[in-house]
Amino acid sequence: MQFNISIIPPMKSAIYSLLTALLFFGCSNMPEVAQKDEIIMPSEIKQCIEENATKSDDTSEEVAQNDESASEAVSDDYQKVSCSSLPKTHLKKSSFKELPKWEKEDYSSALKAFVESCNTKKTQKMYGDLCVKAKNTKNAKEFLQQEFEPYEIKNEKKKNEGLLTGYYEPLLNASLTKHGKYQYPIYNTPDDLITVDLSSIYPALKDYRLRGRLKGKKLVPYYTRKETSSNHINADIICYSDSKLDIFFLEIQGSGRVLLDTGETMFIGFDNQNGHKYRAIGRYLVKIKELKIEDVTLQNIKKWLIAHPDRVDEVLNYNESVVYFEQRDKAATGSLGIELTANRSIAVDQRYIPLGSMLYLDAGKDNMNRVVLAQDTGGAIKGAVRADMFLGYGEEAMNRAGELKAALKLWILLPKNVVVSSL
Numbered sequence: 118m119q120f121n122i123s124i125i126p127p128m129k130s131a132i133y134s135l136l137t138a139l140l141f142f143g144c145s146n147m148p149e150v151a152q153k154d155e156i157i158m159p160s161e162i163k164q165c166i167e168e169n170a171t172k173s174d175d176t177s178e179e180v181a182q183n184d185e186s187a188s189e190a191v192s193d194d195y196q197k198v199s200c201s202s203l204p205k206t207h208l209k210k211s212s213f214k215e216l217p218k219w220e221k222e223d224y225s226s227a228l229k230a231f232v233e234s235c236n237t238k239k240t241q242k243m244y245g246d247l248c249v250k251a252k253n254t255k256n257a258k259e260f261l262q263q264e265f266e267p268y269e270i271k272n273e274k275k276k277n278e279g280l281l282t283g284y285y286e287p288l289l290n291a292s293l294t295k296h297g298k299y300q301y302p303i304y305n306t307p308d309d310l311i312t313v314d315l316s317s318i319y320p321a322l323k324d325y326r327l328r329g330r331l332k333g334k335k336l337v338p339y340y341t342r343k344e345t346s347s348n349h350i351n352a353d354i355i356c357y358s359d360s361k362l363d364i365f366f367l368e369i370q371g372s373g374r375v376l377l378d379t380g381e382t383m384f385i386g387f388d389n390q391n392g393h394k395y396r397a398i399g400r401y402l403v404k405i406k407e408l409k410i411e412d413v414t415l416q417n418i419k420k421w422l423i424a425h426p427d428r429v430d431e432v433l434n435y436n437e438s439v440v441y442f443e444q445r446d447k448a449a450t451g452s453l454g455i456e457l458t459a460n461r462s463i464a465v466d467q468r469y470i471p472l473g474s475m476l477y478l479d480a481g482k483d484n485m486n487r488v489v490l491a492q493d494t495g496g497a498i499k500g501a502v503r504a505d506m507f508l509g510y511g512e513e514a515m516n517r518a519g520e521l522k523a524a525l526k527l528w529i530l531l532p533k534n535v536v537v538s539s540l
Contacts, residue, residue, distance in 0.1 A: 118392055120289040154279055159348025205468045206501055211528055213262050216271075216484040217479040224257035230413035230461040234490045237453050239473030247532055261488075265530040267477060270470070272501040281480045281519035283512035284495070286449040286457075286507075289363045289374040291356040292385075299357040299378070301364055306351035306389040306441040310339055328392030339391040341437035346430070355385060355442060362422055365433055366415070369441035371495065372449040374510065388443035395496030401435040415519030438496065448510065451493030459509030464493035469501035475530045478504065480523040488530070502527050516519070 134446070158247035213219050228251060234240040247264055254260040271277050292299035309330050316323035329336040340348055355373055356362050367373045372386035398415040406419060422429050449457045451464065453472050470476070474491045489506070498505050502525055508514040 120540060125182075141339070149408055173273065197356075200476040205273065207275060208268040208298040208529070209274070209277075211267045211269045211336070213267060216477050216486075216528060217481075217526075222258075222487060224261060227462070228254065228257040228260065230458050230488065230490055231354045233455065233458065234453070234473060234492060236477045237455055237473055239453060239471065240295070240490075243471060243473050244532060246474075261530070264533055265475070266533045267530055269503050270476075270527045270529055277502060277526055279504075279525045279527070281478070281485070281504050281506060281521065281523045281525035282497075283490060283506045283518035284370050284511040285513065285518040287367055287370055288511070289358050289360070289367060289373060289375050290378075291358045291375045292378045293356050294308045295357045295413070298359040299300045302354040302365075303356055303358060303364060303375075303385065304350065304441050305353040305355060305443060307339075307350045309351045310389065310391070310441075311336060314387070324445045327379075328390070333373045338393065340439075341391070341393055341434070342439050343430075343437070345391075345433040345439055346434075351532060352441065355444060356383070361429065361433070362419065365436075366419075368438075369497075370449075371440070372442075374448070384445040385442045387440055388463070389441045391437075391439040391441075393437040393439070395438040397497060398422040398432050398435055401432060414522075449507065451507070453492040455492065457492060457507040458490070459507060459514070460487070461489055463489045463506040464495040464498050464505040464507070466492055466498050466500055466503055467491075470527075470529065477530060478506075479526040481526075485523065 122123075207238060220420075232248070232251050235244070235251060241248050250264065251260065269277055272279065288298075291303070306481050307330075311327075311329055311331065313327040313336075315327060327336075329338055330339050331337075335439050356377065358375075367385075368467075372384070375385055377383060377385040399408065399418055401462060402408040402418065402421060403410050403413060408417060422432060447456050451457050451462060452467075463476070465472070472491050472494070476487045476489050476491060477487070479486050488505070492506065493505070495505055503523060504527065506521070508521070
């Protein structure tokens with residue numbers, strides 16, 4: 118999880134230099150599934166809130182003087198929480214009465230999703246014994262309201278509105294052998310892709326990985342998308358798809374199902390990435406004036422690519438990032454390491470929202486107000502008030518994902534017994 122540079126001034130210039138030099142610096146999120154009933158205490162959230170509670174008597178002027186990153190006075194109704202669990206996040210205390218359409222929530226379904234998320238270490242680390250209590254509760258609504266406190270999430274500009282999009286689990290047609298229409302490989306992680314863990318030198322970078330390949334005695338950036346198509350990479354091939362476009366959109370979704378020409382179904386999911394920054398091809402199509410920004414949807418991008426086969430490589434290569442996959446024994450799983458739940462699992466920017474956390478989401482649309490779990494991440498998900506909702510599998514999910522673009526508000530649900538009124 119990314120740290121707040123401002124709280125470690127001596128390291129600032131060194132970190133900036135490192136990040137500037139390493140242009141192919143990438144982020145990897147390894148699944149962290151816990152053993153059954155394993156509880157990790159005390160929770161990071163509890164420590165975080167208790168640490169910040171000690172600052173409650175500070176005046177706004179004192180806080181600003183002691184925080185070199187402060188550009189303006191801290192308001193009375195919220196304060197910036199700076200800790201490993203909630204880096205850079207601004208919170209404003211709220212209540213369940215303020216959550217839009219809270220009374221229409223399916224509380225049992227929400228609690229079931231929370232219990233499932235409690236099978237991971239990160240959720241247990243945040244919520245501790247509430248994971249055990251949740252399994253035995255008989256009244257879901259009562260449990261949620263008695264044990265948790267909602268806090269509205271704001272961005273660095275103190276705005277509470279962001280963006281909600283959707284993603285889904287795609288279906289590809291493929292073969293284990295290259296023949297006929299099955300010409301496009303889906304790769305495992307290349308054997309020559311080197312991943313460097315920097316945490317031993319810079320502990321604050323424990324959630325980041327440096328990726329590249331050796332060229333002589335130097336570590337250089339790994340092959341871009343364009344370079345991959347013109348070079349033989351040292352990687353096993355899972356299968357061959359009949360569509361280059363389907364593989365590209367599979368990379369964006371992160372996991373999918375493969376229907377083999379034998380009639381069997383295979384699950385595949387994210388394993389690694391080449392280290393290059395993700396760049397949205399929809400933005401490129403707007404830049405070259407092929408699409409208007411208001412028309413950028415998954416469906417419209419696909420239509421344009423199909424209608425311009427001679428320009429497919431040009432557009433796809435704009436995104437230099439390449440995702441590598443592994444075969445899985447279950448359907449779509451996220452960065453948290455458990456199977457995603459349609460309409461309950463979301464991808465977040467874990468610099469602001471910790472994986473494993475429970476939130477309430479309001480997208481201002483019918484049936485888009487609900488408890489959700491932060492169980493995934495994504496290259497395009499940037500910012501505090503930003504989420505990508507997993508919408509399930511199949512054509513209907515694809516259509517919904519392609520069209521979903523809505524104003525978003527988020528609240529994080531923290532354990533009530535450790536929340537203090539001064540936060």
